[in-house]
Amino acid sequence: MHYDHRLVLPDGSLKYIVAIGKGYKNDKGEVVGIQGTVQDITEKTLAEQIIIEKAKEINDVRSALDESSIVTITDHKGMVTFVNDKFCSISKYSKEELIGQFHYLDNPYYKINRFIKNIWTTIGNGRVWSGEIKNIAKDGSFYWVYSTIVPFLNNDGKPYQYIAISSDITEQKQAQESLNNALTDLEKKNKELDQFAYVVSHDLKAPLRAINNLSEWIMEDMPEMPAEVSSNFGLLRGRVMRMENLINGVLDYSRIGKTLIEKQETDLKIMLHLIIETIVPTEGFEVNIADTIPEIKIARILFQQIFTNLISNAVKYNDKPIGKIECLYESLPNFHQFTIKDNGPGIAEEYHQKIFKVFQTIEARDKKESTGVGLSIVEKIIEEMGGTIRIYSEENKGASFIFTIPK
Template identity: 30%
Template sequence: MDRDSQIQFNKNNTPASGDATILVNEKGIISDSNQRACHIFGYERIEMIGAELNKFMPEMNLFAAEEGMIIHQFGKHREGHDFSLFFRINAFSLGNENYFLIIFNSVKDQSRLKSQNAYQLNELVDLKYALDASTIVAFTDQRGIITYVNEKFCEVSKYSAEELIGKDHRIINSGYHSKEFMKELWQTIGNGEVWRGEVKNKAKDGSYYWVDTTIVPFLNEKGKPFKYLAIRNEITEYKQVVEELKKSVNELSDLKFALDASSIVAITDQKGTIHYVNDQFCRISKYSRDELIGRDHRIINSGYHPKRFFADLWRTIASGRVWKGEIKNRAKDGTYYWVDTTIVPFLDEYRRPYQYLAIRHEITKRKKVEEELQLMMAKIINVQEDERRRLSRELHDGIGQNLYSHLITINRLQSEFNHLLLDQMQEEATEIIEELRDLSWALRPSVLDDLGLIPAIRSYLVRFSDHSHINVHFDCYLNTRLSENKEITIYRIIQEALTNIRKYADTEEATVTIREMEDEVRVMIEDKGKGFDILEVSRGVGLFSMEERAKAVQGSITIQSIKDRGTKIILDVPL
């Protein structure tokens, strides 16, 4: 290129902005470079003209660059270090030659630019629009004075741009954070490093809001910050949720502490394998945590409860319902203890249990008192039965025999004398003897002692039907002779239940069933009479007597009744 052409080029193509420019021919040889470009690379103008462009810009490919695109690459300074360059390229022809004009944009922040990035100007505009629409953005100078805020900043802070520009961020300081917090922030960005954290600010109306904040320092050629970009996302709702969760966690921790201090706690999976036990569990069972974790509760099974008891327990919790009851367990040293137990199933999204929480309270002392009372009650019942037996024998063998002797004497007199008074005496003596027999039978039927439970019940049912005119169906499937206490218990409960049917059921039929099961005898007394509401009827002496008799032989009694549909009494006595 001759001087006239060069002068003409400078007049027509040199940017009026004073940007740095380099003119390159199609072979990559520098035809011209202005003083600003020379200064950027650290060379004199005469040293650059005629040199190859790749010496100064090693990554440059003139033919691959799109015209008008802002390109970022690294340049090579005379002193040997690389530095960032933003530039665009314009291609044109001059005479018969093709030339490329490289126009460099001024870049102050040299700290975090990456190579091989190119941006269209319209893409940068789109990025800024998206950022402003979604994010709180602010620029400050190196002293922290706000020089720019976007609309999102004003919307959240409730300050106008005019109220914010020229101020520092103390205008929105909530006073929540310590001086050390703010000092660490400024030390970080003052050293040219990015700071990230969560900040609680105060809006103009006095309300508080939280922002997830990233502050990026922009560095000059000496590596010193000359301004800061703060990008924030509001997280007020998130922080409120976190605070609520923290509060809930603290409350749960307090509850757990209270529970662990007062209760025996264990957690098992759906199969019953123990995953967690607290200190109270270890203390009372005398097993260590390591000995319990991974095992099931059979490790503390006392053998006291029948299989049906635990089958009912598992059936209840496996269906997702809470089970409550009293369990007798055995500790590692062989001692026994009682616990009042509540087992709560935890359900998954399909309403199926995936684990169980068992909360227990020790009731060993209470159960001992109850056992002593039960033993005392059993003794009272035995004394009562012994007294009934004695009275029954005296009535039958003593007074009954004397009356029978008098009846014989009256019969002899009647054979010798015919007198109305003798007839009256015979009739009255006969009635008294019959009443004594009934009384003796009610006190203690001799057939119960002589022949056993089943003959005694059959005999009693015949007498009951004759007197009450209630037809009683009796089914018995009992092959084992029970102990005296259990037989008298079954007899007395049947006797009491049928008496109540006669008094209150208003029915002409009843059913008594005795079945021998796997490990117990079940007795059912049922009628289809008036029935009653169990919650409305107070427990009388008869019901109390039946319950205590059942407890005395380690049995249980259940009453089911529906108005106008009848009543069923179920007695279970262990074999």
Template identity: 30%
Template sequence: MSQDQLDIYKRALEREKQARKEAEKILEEKSRELFQTSQKLEELLIEKSNQLQGIFENIVDAYVIMDVNGNILKFNDAATQLFGYNLEKENITAMDLLYKEDIHYAMESYKELINKGHFKDYEARILTKNNEVRWVHINASLVKEKNNVSIAAQGIVRDITETKQISETLEEQKSELDAIVQNSSIGIVLTQNGKIVRTNDSIQKTLGYTEEELSKLTVKDISFPEDFPQSQEHITKMDAGEIDNFVLHKRYKKKNDSVLWAKTTVSAVRDNKGNIKYQVALVEDVTFEREQALVLDLINDVAKSLLGKMDIYEIAWEITNNIAQYLDSKDCVIYILDKEKNTLEQISAYGNKINADNEIENKITLPIGDGIVGSVARSGVAEIISDTRKDNRYVVDDEIRLSEITVPIISDGEVIGIIDAEHPLKNYFTKEHLKTLVNIASLVAMQLKSAINLREREKVEYKNMLLLDALGKSNDELQEYAHIVSHDLKSPLRSIDALVNWIKEDNKDLFDEVSKQNFALIETTLEKMEQLISDILIYSSIGNELEDSREVDLNSVIAELKQILFVPDHISIEVLNKLPVIKGDRTKLQQLFQNLISNAIKFNNKNNGLIEIDVKDEKSYYQFSVKDNGIGIEKEYHDNIFKIFHSLKKSKESTGIGLSIVKKVVDLYKGDIWLESEPNEGTTFHFTLKK
């Protein structure tokens, strides 16, 4: 072989080697890429497996996998809980789970699964490990290999036992519903878009309409215009899907134009799309209960509002406002009898007769015997006029109204005033209204009579004051007058108390519990009024000058108060430093400390109450403090607390005068008084007395 041929072979061999190296390099790179790809596929497979496992384990309903022979292969947690079997410890088949009576249906469904590859909405009973029968709903499908060969079946099993029971119960109750509705003591109304569709016997009897008459009406037709917007507001929210039911108290118009107060519970009946199909209203007559509650509130409000009031006009305005609100009437007037002129004068009103300055416009004066008011003033007998168009005595005041109720205010057997109210609807006022107003008239008669007497006394007082100014006399006469007024006020209160007790005793077997509670409230109010008068007397007796100035040992004053006052066992009174001996009026100084200590006792809510009395000796005055750990006083009330009749906590014992007395005594000694307090931590009253 020649040299040229050898060179050619060498070059060819080199090229082959070089090509092989390139091929190996390419093969190495492809192998690396293949390995990396396989790694990614393996990671993705693990990730998907984990995801599927998570889905399997977290399916809310039971999930079951079985082979084509019916052997159970796998349960999720929900399936284990439903059937009660542990597949790790025991082998079970589908036949173990079937309820015997449903086996035929199960086999038919299984055939459908094999033929179609799936079935839906299978409902049957199963038997748990504890032999408990449960209703289930199943959707199932076959699991196949690539060659379309079925290897298993999977199903989602939902426990519908309770739903089934509810459905069966509803079916049983459905037939009873009509009977329940018709025989219910509560009125039931079915409406659609505000139109009355169906009613039961109870609401028909209550409103006085037949079923046919009501079916031609709307809810608005039987509602009062003032109440309808409130109902409509709830209906709008219901239409918007914000609420499904609501409860309100409202009035309904009866066929005879009288009023029904009812607790109305409205619920929406919606279709599958959530739209309102019907509204069901349960109408419960609460007229009597409301009347009783209003009567009690009225008596309480009138009694409280009259406390401390002796001005005839102020009393009349309070009565008018309270009665108008009780009657839900826009017109109420109080008349006072003028004996000299033999006429009735309007002194307070409610409604359209009041102008912007809260004064009565176009006052009318009625002679005794004229109109319904004048007739009642003459006879002394209360009346209800159901339709004023049929009574020729009716006198038009500011406008025509169809119902009127007129009640005399009688004191010592004589009519001294009239309570008169009107309403635009006929048949509006009831016997309960009349009975209540008669009771209110009796309650206020003495107060009003005292106010009338006081009005006369005020004229005398004014003349006396002019005379006192002219003669430069002291205020002794005024203090004596306060005692007289106090006596005059207490006398009618005691008379009222006696009358109340006589009425209770004479009719003790006739009154119900509500009436007895009302009498108890009256007696409590009378006691408080008498205490109020006593406190006012004490307050008024404190003059502007110290009349009796002697040396007073405050230590002995405190010691005496500890003996006089009722101090509960859980409250202790401590004097931190020895108190000084000061010149002053012992009685007034005792009143000062007594009121502060009494308040500290009265308003202490702690298991271990503590009252500390201390003093600082300054150059020209002593600074005292009375500290307690009681309920405290909010800062917003600190400025008003020393004003007369200002009581932050309404109670039988509190008249709102105690701290006013304290302030007046401190002022008498040319001192100052202030307080520091935190709610529920306690209060410290500081005051100074000049040396």
């Protein structure tokens, strides 16, 4: 007889025993006695349970790897002893074609490749290797994997097998390649655009200067020309100046972000005072510069362009007997926020986005001299700095241009 029993002791703990016995019979065949032993097999039983649990854990991990990763196992020479279904799927080789072959079957170029030799040197010395590998599938297509190759060492510290766990990164590499090609193409087009802008500006400015000079000579030769003719000449020279300013504006716009400008510690209150002294008329305007406007490290010339454009617009379009301009500041958690506020005619909501586009103006250029580039330059500078600009305005209620830059 052989019986396994589980016993629950008074303290709630468990004991496992095995009872082995033999019955004795009399002459009539009746059992008259039993002789046997009882053995405590608790430690053995618990050890077996642990082994079963660990085996299940290993099997679960293997199943998870099979579902999520490309797995290969080779011997110490690199001969394949195991591949999972994902490896077969991506390489397009069957298990029968792979088992017993050397691992470079799916990339014959690696036989003589220094890159693969470096991998074998690393793992052959018992170290883990991780990195990207480009392979060739059976049909000749390429695929990329990110692999981690782990050597398993014997008692002498020598590898006896290698396990490679890989993930398919083909789509990521293709996307990166497309992005790199697009960036290269963009850089090429930007260079062509810069060259085009330079040539166009040179070719356009030359005849403009000639027209301006010619008009000056005519006016000098005809000092007493009729009033209407004199007015037309003034109009002509104004158009020439506008065209030159427009060309300069387009050039400024195209150069933004192309040159690295050194940042300098700058007192923005002093900068604003100097700009206002240059742009704002001494009569008919009230200007308030907030005491909170700080001294910060910035690309000084770019900030001068921002403030000059915003303040000159506030002056140019103001329609009140007394124009009011406020320069405000607020410190946000991660940004500096500046506001240029005026009491001018305001801007209808339908124009809030339009005014930041190149060559867009609200009023006819004959009514208010403007190239339509200034606010486009402002927006592009601020965005290159990592900030944003927005407008808060209602028609006939003034306008506030609010912009932020990172601290």
